[in-house]
Amino acid sequence: xxxxxxxxxxxxxxxxxxxxxxxxxxxxxxxxxxxxxxxxxxxxxxxxxxxxxxxxxxxxxxxxxxxxxxxxxxxxxxxxxxxxxxxxxxxxxxxxxxxxxxxxxxxxxxxxxxxxxxxxxxxxxxxxxxxxxxxxxxxxxxxxxxxxxxxxxxxxxxxxxxxxxxxxxxxxxxxxxxxxxxxxxxxxxxxxxxxxxxxxxxxxxxxxxxxxxxxxxxxxxxxxxxxxxxxxxxxxxxxxxxxxxxxxxxxxxxxxxxxxxxxxxxxxxxxxxxxxxxxxxxxxxxxxxxx
Numbered sequence: 001x002x003x004x005x006x007x008x009x010x011x012x013x014x015x016x017x018x019x020x021x022x023x024x025x026x027x028x029x030x031x032x033x034x035x036x037x038x039x040x041x042x043x044x045x046x047x048x049x050x051x052x053x054x055x056x057x058x059x060x061x062x063x064x065x066x067x068x069x070x071x072x073x074x075x076x077x078x079x080x081x082x083x084x085x086x087x088x089x090x091x092x093x094x095x096x097x098x099x100x101x102x103x104x105x106x107x108x109x110x111x112x113x114x115x116x117x118x119x120x121x122x123x124x125x126x127x128x129x130x131x132x133x134x135x136x137x138x139x140x141x142x143x144x145x146x147x148x149x150x151x152x153x154x155x156x157x158x159x160x161x162x163x164x165x166x167x168x169x170x171x172x173x174x175x176x177x178x179x180x181x182x183x184x185x186x187x188x189x190x191x192x193x194x195x196x197x198x199x200x201x202x203x204x205x206x207x208x209x210x211x212x213x214x215x216x217x218x219x220x221x222x223x224x225x226x227x228x229x230x231x232x233x234x235x236x237x238x239x240x241x242x243x244x245x246x247x248x249x250x251x252x253x254x255x256x257x258x259x260x261x262x263x264x265x266x267x268x269x270x271x272x273x274x275x276x277x278x279x280x281x282x283x284x285x286x287x288x289x290x291x
Contacts, residue, residue, distance in 0.1 A: 012289060016066040021054060025062060029069075036288075037220055038251030042258060046072060070289045076254055077281035080263035084238070084278065086119075088209050090169040092177045092202055095240075096195060096230050097214035099183040101223070102242040104133055106214050106268055107180055108140025109276035110240075113266075114176055121146040122172070124165030124179040126158040126198060137180055143273055147174065158182060158194055159201040166205045177206075192233040199235065210237050212265065217241045217252050224259050231260055238265035240276075250288045253279070 015028045026047060033043040046069075053068045086093070095110075097103045104127075111121050123141045125134040128151040141148040149165040162179050169177045179202070181195060202208055213236045215223045230236055239256060244267050253264050264279045 012066070012069075016062040018062050020060045021062055021065055025065070026051065029065075033251060036251035037255060039221070039255045042251070042255055046076075066289065070285055073254070073285045073289065074281055077257075077285065080257050082238075082263045082265050082279045082281065084265050085209050086114075086176060088207055090166065090174055090177045090206055091209040092166060092169075092179065092206050093210045093212060094179050094181060094195075094198065094202075094208060094234075095212050095214060096181050096234050096236070097183050098226050098230075101183070101214045101216040102268065103183055103214045104136050104140065104180060105271075106240055106242055106266075106276065107137060107178055108144055109268060109273055110212075110266065111141060111144035111146045111178060112273045113276050113278075115145050119176050120172075120174045121176045121178060122165055122169050122174045123148045124162055124177065125150050126161040126165070127180045127182045128154070128156045128158050128161060129182060133180070140273070146178075147172075159197045162198045163201050163205065166202055170205065192229060195230075195234050208235075210265075211235050212238050212240050213262070214240045214242060215256065217244045220252060221255070221259070224256055231262070236260075236262055238263055240264075240266040240268065242268040244269050250284070253284065 012032055015025060018025065030043055030047050033046060034040065038046065049072055050065065050068055054065060057064065095103060095107050107123060111123060114121050123137060123146050125137050125148060127133045131154060134150055138148050138150065149161060149168050151161050158181065165179055166177055168174065179198070181198060182191060199208060211234055213227055213230050215227055239260065239262055241253060241264055257264055266276055267279050268276050
């Protein structure tokens with residue numbers, strides 16, 4: 001994870017080289033956590049936990065506080081199982097989310113990520129109402145070295161494209177199926193009905209291994225509110241955070257997991273095809289807080 005991407009590490013650096021822990025330290029820590037988009041509730045809880053630990057161990061060394069912060073964050077992240085469940089063959093992954101969050105791009109990156117582990121992948125272009133989405137997805141699939149199943153005509157029933165994609169995987173022995181879905185307005189019940197239909201059709205052929213919801217990390221809590229219909233109706237099993245670079249804040253990862261109760265499983269940290277990684281709490285916290 002690029003150092004420049006994480007504002008928290010920079011904010012904390014000066015705090016932990018001071019000679020002692022004082023009230024200014026706690027004020028600085030609270031400000032740093034809020035700035036890093038942990039949100040007020042989690043920030044308050046973390047500071048209270050850390051104050052209790054500092055008091056319990058009777059330390060005044062900021063280096064101890066840094067270690068405690070790292071350990072406390074890891075404890076919070078460890079409540080969530082961030083492992084991708086892709087053992088079934090074929091393993092079917094539905095990718096959902098509102099338009100504009102980088103869903104199609106994420107599918108391309110995820111395909112490349114899986115190809116890096118020598119997995120065979122077929123992508124299903126089931127967002128059939130946007131011709132541009134199909135073409136964009138086809139370009140990404142080609143770059144990543146994956147097969148693609150396209151709609152046979154404009155406006156084809158998305159569930160039938162999903163069916164054909166799983167059928168292709170079963171015929172060809174393809175290990176992983178990734179199905180793109182429409183992301184039109186999250187307030188429209190029709191979209192949720194469409195997703196339910198895709199699920200029913202797919203599950204007649206193979207179990208669905210993961211339903212991944214793509215969220216734009218730069219939109220913060222608004223992104224979670226946008227996605228609540230998917231969270232409620234789509235059977236989401238994992239979150240993918242995109243745009244976790246530039247102005248984005250690492251604290252949102254914990255905030256969104258606590259808010260939704262759903263683990264973050266993948267992180268997108270740039271524009272390139274290789275800029276997607278699995279989420280490992282220990283590695284993430286080390287990069288966030290520093291060692």
